Amino acid sequence: MRKNNRFAAVALLATVGILGTACGSDSKKADLCPGVTKGSVSTPPLKLGVAFDTGGRGDGTFNDAAGRGACQAVGELGADLTELEATSDQDRKPNLETLTKNGDNPVIAVGFLFSDDLKTVATANPKTTYGIIDSVVDLPNVKSLVFAxxxxxxxxxxxxxxxxxxxxxxxxxxxxxxxxxxxxxxxxxxxxxxxxxxxxxxxxxxxxxxxxxxxxxxxxxxxxxxxxxxxxxxxxxxxxxxxxxxxxxxxxxxxxxxxxxxxxxxxxxxxxxxxxxxxxxKRVDVAVFETAKAVQSGDTKGGVRVFDLKDDGVGYSxxxxxxxxxxxxxxxxxxxxxxxxxxxxxxx
Known part of the structure; x- marks a missing residue:
């Protein structure tokens, strides 16, 4: 059965200006990840939330790389994936809050522009692990993912x-x-x-x-x-x-x-x-996947991880x-x- 979960779609459209879609727990393929067969579901299930900045998937660069990492988590870790995209600066904080309330853990913010809002949301939700790309947020439940x-x-x-x-x-x-x-x-x-x-x-x-x-x-x-x-x-x-x-x-x-x-x-x-x-x-896909994998294995601590040439975190095509x-x-x-x-x- 293929399930397309548009949770609280009307409310989201009215208050946040975005639309969230998620991979249903019984889905064999993720709507957000064409061609990806969902892996074995862990116990408890891994729920991965990704907050894109303006542009979202389809930018051909940064956001698409994050999307690939999220889809890798669906395929290899059996993650349920929820994605929200900001359509304005005002959407970032509500999107992080929505993913948190949805029970997603970890929640990954794609881009340094989420920094201030993530500090607020992560402080208010210490039991949720967050990740942020291209910024350092010094909190015990935030994994800061930066690149050389x-x-x-x-x-x-x-x-x-x-x-x-x-x-x-x-x-x-x-x-x-x-x-x-x-x-x-x-x-x-x-x-x-x-x-x-x-x-x-x-x-x-x-x-x-x-x-x-x-x-x-x-x-x-x-x-x-x-x-x-x-x-x-x-x-x-x-x-x-x-x-x-x-x-x-x-x-x-x-x-x-x-x-x-x-x-x-x-x-x-x-x-x-x-x-x-x-x-x-810039292997944003690696950062997203490794963060999801870490949380699934019980590593919920914050800290800074630098992805560089030594671990193929950066490179050239x-x-x-x-x-x-x-x-x-x-x-x-x-x-x-x-x-x-x-x-x-x-x-x-």
Missing amino acids: AEQGSFLVGAAAALKSTTGHIGFIGGQEIDLIKAFEAGYTAGAKAVNPDIKVEVKYLGAAGDNAAWGSPDKAKEIANGWYADGADVIYTAAGGSGAGTIDAAVASGKWAIGVDSDQYLTATPEQQKHILTSAL TSGGYLDDVKDKLEAFKQQIIDGTIVVPTKP
């Missing part, structure tokens, strides 16, 4: 320099905050490790707090078009859904774009795939085969980072 994004960015920066024929590349960031500056710092360091004289353009789509920066593909496209016209031939964008604009510009210009968080080649059109050199991977001729050099850089021979900066 500068390391993966270093590798795609090296790839950009190795593949550039003009010695001119670019970086487009979302909000100008420390989190994204780490991407910039790693990318620039990697590029200059290959070519100390390379020109690296840098532009941000918004100041700290400007959430439109994550969903402005037109702005990213305009910037990328200008840089491509001026001679740049590779541009890396760490700006959520805005990165789609860079990919479109790369197609129009016949140049390269670099994806972020997920392997964007896999969700691109055939024409776009011809212009996605690589993607800097090779889809399309465009890096085949330079992969050995990239792997050598990767090993030097793991060994500590190269220490990647987190600030530009």
Whole structure:
């Protein structure tokens, strides 16, 4: 029997502005996870709640990676999955509260913008274990899941320099905050490790707090078009859904774009795939799955876990085969980072 549980759907639509769907306990396949056969249900059953920020599934990057981890928990851990997506800033706290009241444990907040609301909700619900991506919330029942994004960015920066024929590349960031500056710092360091004289353009789509920066593909496209016209031939964008604009510009210009968080080649059109050199991977899927697995095994304590190259928490993609001729050099850089021979900066 296939069950689609839209719990309190009317109330949610009226008060929160979102719609929750869950995998029924007797479901063989999850509505949210097409093609995933639900694993054996544990005792007691694992109920996993995922609170997406604006954009949710389908962004091709950050949120989709979280969704893959959640679906892995459905398939391998037999988890019942409930997902809620914020449609505005005001939805984050009610969504966390709704998942908590639904009995989900753990509840994972996807993104640093949940930080303040999670502090409030987690403090009020000490028996629930929470996880948060890309932020540190210092509470005994919150697992803070952060990434050495500068390391993966270093590798795609090296790839950009190795593949550039003009010695001119670019970086487009979302909000100008420390989190994204780490991407910039790693990318620039990697590029200059290959070519100390390379020109690296840098532009941000918004100041700290400007959430439109994550969903402005037109702005990213305009910037990328200008840089491509001026001679740049590779541009890396760490700006959520805005990165789609860079990919479109790369197609129009016949140049390269670099994806972020997920392997964007896999969700691109055939024409776009011809212009996605690589993607800097941030294994949000691993963080979500490992958190669910930990709670299932009885680990409900808070703390900080850093996902880096040593545990494949970050990396770079090779889809399309465009890096085949330079992969050995990239792997050598990767090993030097793991060994500590190269220490990647987190600030530009």
